[in-house]
Amino acid sequence: MNMVVCVKRVPDTADSEVHIDASGKDIDKSRLSFGINEYDNYAVEEAIQIKERLEGNVTVISLGGKESDEVIRMALAKGGDEAIRLEDDAFAGGDALAVAKALAAAIKGLEYDMVFAGSLADDDGYAAVPVALAELLGVPHATYVKKVEILEPGKKAKVGRELEGGLMEVLEIDMPCVLGIQSGINEPRYASFKGIKQAAKKEIALKSAADLGLDASDLGEAGSWAVLEQFTPPVVGEMAEMLEGEPEETAAKLAAILKEKGLV
Amino acid sequence: MKDIFVLMEHRRGDMRDVSVEMLSGAGKLGGTVVAVLLGKDVDAFADKAAGFADKVLYVNDAMFENFNSALYQKALSALIKEHGPGVVLMGNTAQGVDLAPALAVELEAPLVTDVTAMEMDGEKPKPTRTFYGGKLDAHLTMKDADLYILTIREATFVADEPSKSGEIVKTDNPVSEDVAYRKFLEYVEPEIGDVDITQSTLLVGVGRGIREDKNLPVVEELAQAMGADLAASRAVVDAGWLPSDRQVGISGKTVKPKLYLAVGISGAFQHVTGMKGSEVIVAINKDPDAPIFGIADYGIVDDLFKVVPKLAEKIKELKGA
Numbered sequence: 121m122n123m124v125v126c127v128k129r130v131p132d133t134a135d136s137e138v139h140i141d142a143s144g145k146d147i148d149k150s151r152l153s154f155g156i157n158e159y160d161n162y163a164v165e166e167a168i169q170i171k172e173r174l175e176g177n178v179t180v181i182s183l184g185g186k187e188s189d190e191v192i193r194m195a196l197a198k199g200g201d202e203a204i205r206l207e208d209d210a211f212a213g214g215d216a217l218a219v220a221k222a223l224a225a226a227i228k229g230l231e232y233d234m235v236f237a238g239s240l241a242d243d244d245g246y247a248a249v250p251v252a253l254a255e256l257l258g259v260p261h262a263t264y265v266k267k268v269e270i271l272e273p274g275k276k277a278k279v280g281r282e283l284e285g286g287l288m289e290v291l292e293i294d295m296p297c298v299l300g301i302q303s304g305i306n307e308p309r310y311a312s313f314k315g316i317k318q319a320a321k322k323e324i325a326l327k328s329a330a331d332l333g334l335d336a337s338d339l340g341e342a343g344s345w346a347v348l349e350q351f352t353p354p355v356v357g358e359m360a361e362m363l364e365g366e367p368e369e370t371a372a373k374l375a376a377i378l379k380e381k382g383l384v
Numbered sequence: 385m386k387d388i389f390v391l392m393e394h395r396r397g398d399m400r401d402v403s404v405e406m407l408s409g410a411g412k413l414g415g416t417v418v419a420v421l422l423g424k425d426v427d428a429f430a431d432k433a434a435g436f437a438d439k440v441l442y443v444n445d446a447m448f449e450n451f452n453s454a455l456y457q458k459a460l461s462a463l464i465k466e467h468g469p470g471v472v473l474m475g476n477t478a479q480g481v482d483l484a485p486a487l488a489v490e491l492e493a494p495l496v497t498d499v500t501a502m503e504m505d506g507e508k509p510k511p512t513r514t515f516y517g518g519k520l521d522a523h524l525t526m527k528d529a530d531l532y533i534l535t536i537r538e539a540t541f542v543a544d545e546p547s548k549s550g551e552i553v554k555t556d557n558p559v560s561e562d563v564a565y566r567k568f569l570e571y572v573e574p575e576i577g578d579v580d581i582t583q584s585t586l587l588v589g590v591g592r593g594i595r596e597d598k599n600l601p602v603v604e605e606l607a608q609a610m611g612a613d614l615a616a617s618r619a620v621v622d623a624g625w626l627p628s629d630r631q632v633g634i635s636g637k638t639v640k641p642k643l644y645l646a647v648g649i650s651g652a653f654q655h656v657t658g659m660k661g662s663e664v665i666v667a668i669n670k671d672p673d674a675p676i677f678g679i680a681d682y683g684i685v686d687d688l689f690k691v692v693p694k695l696a697e698k699i700k701e702l703k704g705a
Contacts, residue, residue: 134592134619134650137671138519147520216485217495239481244515244522246497247476251453251485260454260565263482278569282635283395283478286574286628289451294565304622345494346511346524354514354521356678360667363684370684371694374666377682379702381664383586383643384610 121176121273123167124227125200126237126249127160129184129191134242140351147351156191159238163301165308166268167236168199174273177201179230183211183222189324196319197311203322208329210339216248218343223249224256225332232296233274239263239300250300260293263300385415385507386470391460392421392433393475395451396571399429402475402538407436409541410473411548413504418469419550422459424449435546441467445557450568453483455559461490462558464531470507476535484535493531496524500537509534517652518675538634538657577629579613586612587641589632589659590620593648593669593688597625602689603647606696609703615639617655633658648688651676668692 131152139148156164167178180195182188183206192203206222214222227235235257240247247263254261266288267280274295280288282302293299311319329339341347363370378384388410393400403419410417419433419440430442441463447455460483464472472487474480476498488495500521501512509532515522526532581587588607594600607614616626618633632639633655644662649655651667651674659665660679667680668688677683684691 133516133519135671137673138516140520147516216497217489220485220489242517245513245517247481248485248488248495248497251482252489255486255489261482261486262453262566264478280572281478281482283571284400284634285637286631286635288572288574289478290569290572291452292567292569303618304628307624344527345488346496346526348522349525350523351515351520352523353673354518354675354678356675358678360665360677360680360683362677363682367686367690367694370686371691371698374682374684374695375698375702378610378643378666378699381643383664384699384703 121170121174121234121270122230122232123170123176124179124181124230124232124235125160125164125167125195126223126235127164127180127182127191127195128157128238128241129154129182129188130157130241130243140353144350145348154187156194157238157241159240159242159301159303161308162303162305163236163238164195164198164200165306166301167234169306170268170270171199174270179204181223181226182206183219192324193319193322194311196322197315198309199315203324204327205324206327206332208339210329210336213340213344215344215346216244216246217252217345218338218340220249220252220256221338221343222329222332222334223253225334226327227253227257234277234295235298236301237298239265239302247300250298254298257298259296259298261298261300262291262293264302265299266302266305268299268305386468387416387418388413389418389420389464389467389469389472390437391472391474391480392419392429393477393479394423394426394429399432400475400477401543402477402536403433404436404543405539405541406473406475406536407433408544409536411436411544413502415470418467420460420463422448422456430552434548434550434552436544436548437550438548439550440552441555442552443555443557447557447559447562451479452563452566452568453479453486454563454566456483457487457490458559459557460487463555464491466558470531471509472531472533474535476537480535484533488533491531492529493533494526494529495533495535496526497535498537499534500540502534508532514653517650519673537653575629577627579629581613581615581630581632582637582639584613584639584641586610586643587615587639587645587662588612589615589617589644589646589649590626591617591647591649592619594620594625597623599689600625602692606692606699609696609699612643612645617649646676646680647692649676650674651679
């Protein structure tokens, strides 16, 4: 089984404050930490687990600058075999479609049975790359995948898609195919020290837009579905009544409110 | 203005709410609203849709009994080519997300997903969507095209009362044969656990802010002091710290307790959808801009590890008194 995993380096904003920068079209990333998109981390694990069960090869691919090497090397350290990074100034400003076009151009040249990508990116939340990528490659797809069972290596798989309310839709899909992987599908491993050392020595093949045969209309804003005009803080409803003070005071105030409302 | 197609979403005998919401919202954009219904013997859904649409295109065929994005894509692509709508709306749901990007690529139509607000600039939609888990709104301009596709977040539009009586047009299935490369097999129900949180009166919801499973006793102690059950955000369940039957949100349960105390939960839409109907909502989070404070009744901005043990202590004191 030849597998490809698409990974993206994203800022960790789940537990941090997010500030719009002076352009109004980006955020101030200076105080944010970065790492692999959480959903992609599950995609990497799924590919590596299948490789361990059935043998095969895992190619890690990412679109981004040199700083993405850190995310790629971590996937190699966990069990990835080869790596490709798509780097070009012309990729800047592209949305899910432009990213999918670049990934498709790179993957077309590879022998693959399954392509894995996170079903969603933590930053833009488009959830469109895996499905658009499949259409560009001309292969079947399924996204929000939370279970993968290989029925016949290289030929057929049974996958479970997570629907609303936790219901699972089970379907059979032919290979080659693209699967958008949902978080929680597996337990992503930590890389071993030995794996990290070995991954540090592996080569990451670089491909530019020209190497991929992409022209200007496929790239950046021109290759995108839409252009981001402006970020604004979200419109919030009536804000909560905020309880102020040291933990001792806020806890006492809240406990008193809950008691008064008959909730404790 | 060209027609607006709205894809009706249904599953196992229920038309999903987002369908009527989208028809209601589309009715305010201008243009003729066409409900597109693919299904097997779902005449009742066609009748329902007709109350909100100017026209219902109804394809009745066994191949549409259950959702299969490959078949939906073929059918929609053919219907769009035949009727030439200017905008296609579908839910930003497990169905819509599995379908819209492929359809957009096939038809070379610009797509914006997970839209939370939209208006029309002539024939062209101007959508708004969120970035960074709901921490920012992004205002977008779509590329000029003959057709635009948007997936709409649930509850973006408010469902009206039925006020139309659109013509139901039974349409021949444009898809001549089933596909072999993707086949629907079955639905599998979620696992049932020891506590049914949809029945709980008091819930303490735990989020990513708890950081590690070894910190769980901090919230467990609070829940015990309150006599509450523990619920969880997706991140906590994905990490395996609490079982999936405790998950609140779109892919988990919808709860309406008397009190929902959210601890270390930022309040992403996916979670909030499942708990916003709670009678009283309290949030403890260290990020003052966390969206959870926008729906909470009471909030504390602080380190949960400092506040939660104190709160457990105070509640024990009050209960003892």
